[in-house]
Amino acid sequence: MTAIGTDTIEGFGSTDETARSWLRIALAVALLAGLAAVPLVANDYWLNAVLIPFLIMSLTALGLNLLMGYAGQASLGSGGFMAVGAYATYNILLRLPELPLPVNLLLGGVISGLVGVIAGLPSLRIKGFYLVASTLAAQFVLEWLFNQYGWFSNYSTSSSISAPRLAILGHDLSSPTGRYLLTLATVAIVTVVAIRLVRSQTGRTWMAIRDMDTAASVIGIPVAAGKLKAFFVSSLVIGIAGALWAFAYLGTVDARSFNLDRSFQVMFAIIIGGMGSISGNYVGAAFMILLPILLDHVGGAVFGGAIDPGQLENLQKALFGALIVWFLIKEPRGLAALLSRAWTQLASRFER
């Protein structure tokens, strides 16, 4: 049994391929325009507590999916790499304030990527579930590092870091709308780059490594370089997401926000959303971020006052866990596959 089995989703292989792909692009643009217009109607709650974390979680999932869904290397170090991105970006902002914000985010991501390469070195020797376990070392070392050494947080009393003033070309981005648009733009750009990457030679190398590691090396695919490249790109994306988590979402953060639970959350997002699927990241992130909030609202509305609040909270927790297990059982290829099937059915109904 392999540690990670993936199925890419090829749901669109019918006759008028080009028309469909144009439709998808048009839809994506419309969706993006729609999302960009959200601040016109949504209140602070929707931006700060729902949409921003959802978008950042999607980005984190995308980062892990490149590594796990495409290159087949599972990792539970995502929280640690988010922390690297956040603390690196904070220090660059603090020490090199003249750099523009996008450059900053990218630099923070690159540092996280390099740390990712180091953490990925054991993958050259260790495989399968033991590799997953070994990435935990990176998770715990990184979390400890930022908590332990005051230098990373500029010796703040609480060893937490606070968002410096966020601005691009003089535009202040510290309002909820500004932070939302910054997040949205970053997610959109990284998604486009990621789609191109997985369709390039690099992406094909990764998939060869994922599908048959040993065979790939036999036919001359540079397995070691491919794996490390995957760790680099993945951690870079996750690092950027970590910086956004710290500054666009929370504002003030300490290393605990990037603990093992966060790594689990990201892993859930891609397994439930769909490994080896770009859209799966969004669906999975929505599941992990939006569903608990939804359960909480529904629970409060239906049972509020009638049931003891402690019981209600535990009930929600159990229900969320049960839903996770249920979807894992029902949809081996992730919710993205489910949606893709639904979409194909819908589209064919329209065509008739």
Next chain:
Amino acid sequence: MSFFVETFIGGLLAGVMYSLVAIGFVLIYKASGVFNFAQGSMVLCAGLTFVTMRDRGIDFWLAGLITLTIMVAIAIAVERVVLRPLVNRPQITLFMATLGLSFVIEGIAQIAMGASVHELDLGIVDTPITVGEVQVSQFDLVAAATAGVLVIALSIFFNWTRVGIALRAIADDPLAARSIGIRLQTLWQIVWGVAGFVSLVAGLLWGARQGVQFALTLVVLKALPVLIIGGFTSITGAIVGGLIVGASDSLAEIYLGSLLGGSVSTWFSYVLAVGFLLVRPTGLFGDAPIERI
């Protein structure tokens, strides 16, 4: 020197406590190839059930029996509802499913029995014994002895009973085992039941150490490096791994901690585990999977 010895022995004894949790993982991994993260929740569930019974004035042994029955029932339910439908899925999916399962177990256990902290008194005196200049905790010695008895019992079970031999056949080759008439599902249920028993023992000893409360679920974090070092499939590995992790954590916290600023034990055993993996990619006592091209 006596300080070093004391730290070392204290660490070894703490390591035995990690082994107790790790054995539960190994049993389930051997039988069904699942890295069962819900083991921590099962420890909590067992401890909580037991202590709730005791608080209601139920006799010690009866409480133990009832708890064991509940644990076995949970084990059977888990096998039916979660594991069976997930057969032949990637290992990581199974792992995440057990993580989801842990939310369910924790949620339901706390709905049924509340979230308060309970004291659990097993009647073991915990005054230190002094040997020469070295102090050793009586409680830890009892825990170590319990772990020893448990390991011997499990070894007998696996090596001498029909069930045990069938289990080893399954661990070696599930398909072949099934083809010669071994009923996989029944065996899984037995193993999960035994794992439930192990979680009861772990829950009682850990519960007596720190009180029966939600934090019991966190013991899995210490069991993980134990398993990586010892290998996922070996009970001996779990014991040896536990001793290594316990001793190295304690010594690292003291000697490395004073250099690096403390709390190194949060990661030291994991880094050590990666070191072991680089030398032996399937742990000290783990079986290497055969790869076919």
Next chain:
Amino acid sequence: MSIRKQKRITSRAIGLAALVLSLAVGATASAEDAKTQYFPLATFRVGAYASSGIPVWAGEIDYFRYINEVEGGINGIKLVWDECETNWEVEKGIECYERVKAGKNGSPVPIFLPHGDPISKALTEKSVADKIPLVTIAYGRTEAIDGRVFPYSFPVVFSFWSEASSAVNFIAEKVGGKDKLKGLKIATVYHDSPYGKETQVPLAHLAKTYGFEDIQIPVPHPGNEQSAQWAKIRQLKPDWVFLRGWGVMTPVAIKTAAKVGFPVDHIIGGIWSGSEEDVRPAGAVGKGYLAITPFPAGANFEIHQKLKKHILDKGLSDLKDPKSFGSVYYNSGVDEAIVAVEAIRTAQAHFGVRPINGEEAQWGLEHLDLSEKRLAEIGATGLQQPLKLSAKDHEGGGAGKVLQWDGEKWNVVSNGWVKSDRELLLPLIYERAAAYARERGITPRDATN
């Protein structure tokens, strides 16, 4: 597929999006004049710390019910509250804060109680932008005592710095004076987190001032294994141990201390290591354990008689386990509720008797004066220390009582409230607040108004 069909899909998609969006913004409150005061409660009934939280909300809710049922509200304005679960996590805490900050049915949020040190830190700046005061009793950022830099953060009653200082002063009380501190070894065993590290600076300063030796020993989260730390203590042989734990760390520390033979009556637990929930799981070896707290345990205060008569005996209490009535955490909830209610009352006296918003409550807090007389009227003499806040002082009290566990319950063993050396530490606190202001580009408020 034809263009017409594509258009049809698109228009349906837009329709769906519009529906979703209208749901999103549909929750705006009616502008109708509210006659009730909304008071959201951030709670953690799930997760590793739930056992500590449950009695806190009970104390709070029972006092609110008492105000509503017996006093008819705060000057006739009844309190309404709802809960939001945070799991003690920053992310969920922020979700709760954002959910409730706009108020409910036109009634604004006067005060937000984050109930969690990391959550309070993450909300520091958001609360300023939204003008909602954060009241963090006995936790939160110590520098926030300087209200000129932190106008909306209120670490009232007993900050971590005061906690450390009061603990040292209690040791002085025991050894016969502050001059006897010289040469003592005091080891702080702390939860290795931002919360745990908060007392490093003041203890180093106090050690320099009084000449005791300051030993710091971190315990990694969650703290369920401490044999190395206590082996070290056995080696270093400190005279006193100051235990600053959280959650499971405390009972494990007490048990492990017993294992190495360290006398339990020389361990002083900090605020969050000093409840029944912390010491009970340690069993018999916890007998004699000390703890410093701003929330003295006990069910014999006058307010408890009233709560018992009007709330508990009528079955209105939120408490599931009657044993917890008068416990440290229950009383902390009552304390929190008293401070909140009195701040609203003070604001009402200034702005008029009506539901108070955050900005007005901030004024109310900065002008809060809980004198001995007022405390006696409430029935909280001995339960709550006198408290007077101002823009320059968001803490106000700064004293704690020391309790000792007798195996069944806590007994006060200190000589009343043990004061901290606030005059010694305040300059340091102001300095740190000023440094924060510089880093963040905040211009401190004028404190004269």
